[in-house]
Amino acid sequence: MERSFAKEIEALRLGAGDTFHGEGILAVTKALLQSGVSYVGGYQGAPVSHLIDVLVQSQDILDDLGIHLETCTNEASAAALLGASINYPARGCVTWKSIVGTNVASDALSNLASPGVIGGALIVIGEDYGEGASVIQERSHAYAMKSSMWLLDPRPDLPTIVRSVEKGFALSEASNTPVMLELRIRACHVTGEFPASDNIPATVSRNRRVEQPARFNYDRLAHPPATFAQEKLKLEQRLPAARKFIVENHLNEVMPGDLADVGIIVQGGLYNALNRALMNLGLSDAFGNSRVPMLVLNVTWPLVPEQLTAFCAGKRAVLMVEEGNPDYIEQALHATLRRADINTRVHGKGMLPAAGEYTIEVLTRGLLEFIAAEQPQIDIAAPRTAFSTMQDSRRAAQALIGPDLPLRPPTFCTGCPERPVFTAIKLVERQTGKLHIAADIGCHALATFAPFSTGNSILGYGMSLASMAGVGPLSEKRPLAVMGDGGFWHNGVLSGVASSMFNRGDGVLMVMQNGYTSATGVQYLPSSSGNRVDHQPGGSDIETTVKALGVRWVKRIRSYSLPEMVKALRTAITTAEQGLKVIIADGECQLARQRRLRVTEAKALKSGDRVVRTRFGIDDAVCTGDHSCIRLSGCPSLTIKPNPDPLRTDPVASVNSGCVGCGHCGEVAHAAVLCPSFYKTEIVHNPGWWDRFSDRLHRAVIARLGGRAATQPQPAAGE
DSSP states (O other): OOOOOTTGGGGGGOOTTOEEEEEHHHHHHHHHHHTTOOEEEEOOOTTSHHHHHHHHHTHHHHHHHTOEEEEOSSHHHHHHHTTHHHHSSOOEEEEEEETHHHHHHHHHHHHHHTTOOSSOEEEEEEEOOSTTOSSOSOOSHHHHHHHTOEEEOOOSSHHHHHHHHHHHHHHHHHHTOOEEEEEOHHHHHOEEEEEOOOOOOOSSSSSSOOSSOOOOOGGGSSOTTHHHHHHHHIIIIIHHHHHHHHHHTTOSEEEOOSOTTEEEEEEGGGHHHHHHHHHHTTSOOTTOOOSSOEEEESEEESOOHHHHHHHHTTOSEEEEEOOSSSOHHHHHHHHHHHHTTOOOEEEOBTTBOSSSOOOHHHHHHHHHHHHHHHOTTSOOHHHHHHHHHHHHHHHHHHHHHOTTOOOOOOOOOTTOTTHHHHHHHHHHHHHHOOOOEEOOSSGGGGGGSTTTOOOSBOOSTTOHHHHTTTTGGGOSSOOEEEEEHHHIIIIIIIIIIIHHHHTTOOOEEEEEEOSSBGGGTOBOOTTSSSOTTTOOOOOOOHHHHHHHTTOOEEEEEETTOHHHHHHHHHHHHHOSOOSOEEEEEEOOOHHHHHHHHHHHHHHHHHTTOOEEEEEEEEOTTTOOSOOHHHHHHOOTTEEEEOOSOTTOOSOEEEEOTTOOOOOHHHHHHHHTTOOSOEEEEEEEESOOHHHHHHHHHHHHHHHHHHHHHHHSOOOOTTO
16 A cells, blocks of 8 residues: 655755654655755656655645656656756656666667766666565666666665765766666665755756757757767766766775775675674674775776776785676676786675575675685684574474475455456356466466466566467467556557557457556556546546547446456457457455545544445355355455364355455355355444334344244154
């Protein structure tokens, strides 16, 4: 659910002499305001999605400073927003999740980096790498290298992050080059404090508009033949200017240590984990006083050869701590030292894993090997024993628990409106056989897990319809693409629907219209009932849009109407009519709905108004223990419990207190012709006279019928 920063954003008004307390993303926002930024924008997406949320909720502060806020439909439009800095002395910042977001933005980024910028251009990217990531495992480093953009990877403490933002703008202007600043998940949420400065109104802003457009200059266009000269400028002017700025402003840090004949070179974002691993070996403390000298690269591209050689000179060996693959920095370090005829041994991949997240455990293991090889006089027997004991304890715990623990993959929220759609798909497949299903990025991707286990490919946000374009002509059965409304506006409307119409495609597109970009925190869309800034209607509609593109077969169906969804889906799959069929599954995100209802119900209860809450349950005496309801719906509120009947051993299904009353379980029981064990209960708060009269009447009838049943003659034993 989207988090509210209503209280935290007040700290963004702090000025010189104040101390800012908060977490990483709030610090980034404050640094932007202190840097005199003219415009900000971006696309929501973890782990930096709430940078956009903070900016939106800080609209009053942005208005006071004249800062323009653009909430973009995808990362490409966000990157293109930085085009304002090509011709005007306006500082701009955009944000998205990498690496997938950077992939989408790559065209605009290349065309931005080629002519360069006059105003500082900063791209804050969430480096979603490691086992906790939600995207493919790639690094942003390659983009910075190929496009000659500079990449900051600040040490995860607030003063360094804030300084990196402020200096990032200055570096961009000093070298006329866009700058990327990557933040890992932990850096986004690290907490701390830093001395605040006054917020600075930009020289160019909504309050200080430019009087005349920029003069035409063909050299500022990313277009041949200007691009040939721009390529030379990157290498001959911008790169030296960037390296000079990095050195003069001490953006990279050298940490001294008494073990002077060895050293560690580390990406800034990994510094905290590395220091903790050194603490495990007794080679550092909580304040970062390491015995091993370190070169902390808060700028990982461009590298400054003179800094690398100065640090390595006189050292027997260094350990290069670079997370991910390829090992760009390690390769550059080897080349730099060899060119300078410095014979310092370089350890890196080998002692450390070639791929995967560098956790404290991973780094501790690598440091043990490095110290044993290059500092054998240091007694690390005790830390090695402690580390081995910890690993042995973990293995022992695993043995006690057993290897057969069931996996617990993420699943849809209770009452999610997308769950009934996948139940409908499973029911239709009982009649049509298995279908080719092109999945997409979003909440609906959770259907790839049990109990639905549907989806043959995921190729990008809003790309599901495009990804099945080659399947349809080769398949006897009509394929199905699943896409969210967020994916539709992000990419699917053009790469999917428009392309399918142009190529006369014949397939089925299921659009999950839940009203928000839900997977990243319930942000608004062009088709939402409100928008991010003033909560007025967005003005766009998916059904109208696909019809305008020429789609004739369009049906909008309430997501929870399972029989209707099954009928429409079966018709779309089996009809002889050619062409794209679009089904819009309409059902508001349950998290957003519950958030709204809780406030409304709380006010109604407080004022004494009548409030009705719906819950569902299962009659233990009727439940057969088949559990088809669970297999077809997968609702988290559906579980099992011991059978109360001593003569039956199979556990019965049960609805726990998490039920939100969506009714999907009952719909499944009816549509799948399951047992009639589900019942619906309405809980009435502040009942009126009719509610009380109806309750007394019902109780009287039940008591009467119950008494009559009790007076019926009972069969004798053996009858």
